[in-house]
Amino acid sequence: MNQPNSPDQNLRAAQMIRSGEGQSEAIDRGNGIWESRGVGNSYLVTTGDGDVLVNAGTLADARRSRGLFAKVSSQPIRKIVLTQSHANQYGGLEIFKTSSNEVLAHRLYPEERRWNEALSEHYRRGSRRIFGGITGRTEDMVPTAEVSPDVLLGDEGTQFTLGGRRFEVIWTPGGETRSAVIVWLPQERVAIVGNLFGPLFANHPNLNTLRGDKPRSAMEFVASIRKLRDLRPVQILTGHEDIRGEEHIRKEVGRIADAVQWVHDRTLEGMNQGKDLRSLMREIRTPPELTLTEEYGKLSWNVRAIWHEYTGWFDPARGTTELYDVPPESIGPALAELAGGAARLAERAQAFLKTGQPLEALHLVDMALAAEPDCLPAKQAKRDALILLDHQTGGRNLWERRWIAAQIRDLGLADA
Structure with missing residues (x-):
């Protein structure tokens, strides 16, 4: 039997993660927004009174993006917003942080960083197993020194104006971490959402990763992306993609929310009917109009994540030995x-x-x-x-x- 040519063959997510390699110019996303690609994209929002950086990227990505952004703006960076507490958002903070700018993150960010560091060997071992060879060395991902946020945001988020541009930072706890936020530009109706959807739009979210992580709540994910939909954006900039068109976004975000809601509801129905976990993993399928791709998350894995979210680790169908x-x-x-x-x-x-x-x-x-x-x-x-x-x-x-x-x-x- 022939082996696959490469473990990365046909993997769109892997291609996106690597898409910043060799990038020599920042990408113009319109409305004075510039993109540097990487393990997680960074966005520079320019204004006449200084710029706002959304995510610093990994340490290696930040070293590259600093030069790319310098080509398109000579203004200082006034604010840095972190959309979640993963290394592809905070890893390069030390490259951009100065005494005259401030880092904004949700109030849960420091707690998440603490338990991530407490389990760093465990999490990094899991990450290397999956992402080693895609993201590069651990030393290229993480900072050499911790940079703590200057401003911790409450659940109500915050608003500010810089150079005549209005910014809103909105809490979306259904993202990849509960400290997840999005940056909303109401005048332009552009949302910079980081990895709220994961790396791929219209894909099943990964509610519990194989590398090890705290599980995401299915219904918090649904509520968060419906909150985004209700803003009526005409453009969404994700951690890797540029999604445009108000009607397209409205329909697709609604479809993603409805698909995850469907899986959630059918899982709970099956649990109440006394079905075992693996039967539900096999049986639950969305109707055709709610079918999402499974290139990052998988429907059957989300059934399992939802089951564990509500009922914990014990599966009665596994019998007595599961207790020992x-x-x-x-x-x-x-x-x-x-x-x-x-x-x-x-x-x-x-x-x-x-x-x-x-x-x-x-x-x-x-x-x-x-x-x-x-x-x-x-x-x-x-x-x-x-x-x-x-x-x-x-x-x-x-x-x-x-x-x-x-x-x-x-x-x-x-x-x-």
Whole structure:
């Protein structure tokens, strides 16, 4: 079975994250707004009395964007607004922060930074597994010194005028962090929203990432993007995209909200009917008019996130052993003994692959490798199962494909 040419092949999100590489000019987004692309885009909003920077980007991106923005404006940066508490927003703050400007962030930002630092090794290990090779080195992402916000905004947000331009900063707790805000320019009807939608517009949001993160509330996401829709923007600048057209935006934002609401409501209905989590993950599908792409988030993963949001970690369908610290793999050696060895379990796993059942095969090889970690037939069967799974899923979801690629790499096979 042929392996995918690259773990990034066909991944729009990965292409967007890398789109700033080699950028030599800031992109004119109209209305005096300039864009520097990167792991998360930065936007310079120019005025006659100084500029407003929305997101500093990662440290490496900020070093590049400082030069790009200097080409289009000689005015000082008066304010820096952080739309959330991820490194692709705050990582480059030290490049732009001066004694004469101020950094604005939501009141929850410092708390989020504290627990992110408390779990930094855990989160960075998860990020490297998924994004390593896309975003670059950790040292290029994070600051060399912490820059704390000068102004912490309440839930009501804030408004200010600079050089005759009006700015509103609006709290949208359904973003990728609960400190998420958007910047609204009411005169131009332009919204700079960061990663409120994730990196891709009209895609299922990623309510709980594989790298590890606090889960997002489905209904807070719905409420936040409906708040955006009600502003009636004619242009939305996201963390990676420029979306235009009042009617197009109204319809698409409404459709995204309705799709997530649908998944939320059907999940709760299924829970009340006594259905188990995995059945709901298989069964819940949106109607055609609410179908979103699944290149970053996935519908089935959001069913799981919603389930856990409301009911926690215990899944009764998993039975009594779910309450204890003995994993299923603990009986791997016993199963291998009954089967006549780990290689026999691997042989049966290959039979599952012949009938197009890679997940069943993975369950078996995990048992085989628990019994005999260096069993070559089991490693080969696992590799083949992962490759088949990638083909069956279409290989278009960034998290899924990068996870599968990492699992294949971890096998340590010469042809992996």
